[in-house]
Amino acid sequence: MAPTCDKDGSVGFYATATFGGKEYKDQHLDVVPATGHNFQGGRCTVCGAADPSYNSSNRPNPGTGVSARGISLAVLLPVAAAVAAVCGAIKKRG
Numbered sequence: 001m002a003p004t005c006d007k008d009g010s011v012g013f014y015a016t017a018t019f020g021g022k023e024y025k026d027q028h029l030d031v032v033p034a035t036g037h038n039f040q041g042g043r044c045t046v047c048g049a050a051d052p053s054y055n056s057s058n059r060p061n062p063g064t065g066v067s068a069r070g071i072s073l074a075v076l077l078p079v080a081a082a083v084a085a086v087c088g089a090i091k092k093r094g
C-alpha cells in the first residue's frame, strides 16, 4: 500500500530459499510514513489540498516534497538489504 500525503502506507518484503528439498521463507512488513504535502504556490501538487501556511510574500521551498520522498527511500533500502542477508544466512546453514 503506497503512502499518501497524510496517511501512512506499508510495504512487504518476502524472501524464499529452497535447500535440501526444504523451503525457507521469511517476510518483513514495514510502515512507510506519509510523504507529507508537496505545496507549491499554495496548493499541494499531489492531492490539491490548500497550504494553510501559504503566503504570497513568503513562498514555501519547492524542494521540501522531494526531500521527504528521498528519506523514505533511504529507510527502505537497508531493510531490503537485511532481508537479502537473512536469506543468504539460511542458505549457508543448510
Ligand SMILES: [Zn+2]
Residues within 6 Å of the ligand: 005, 006, 036, 037, 038, 044, 045, 046, 047, 048, 049
Ligand atoms: Zn497533498
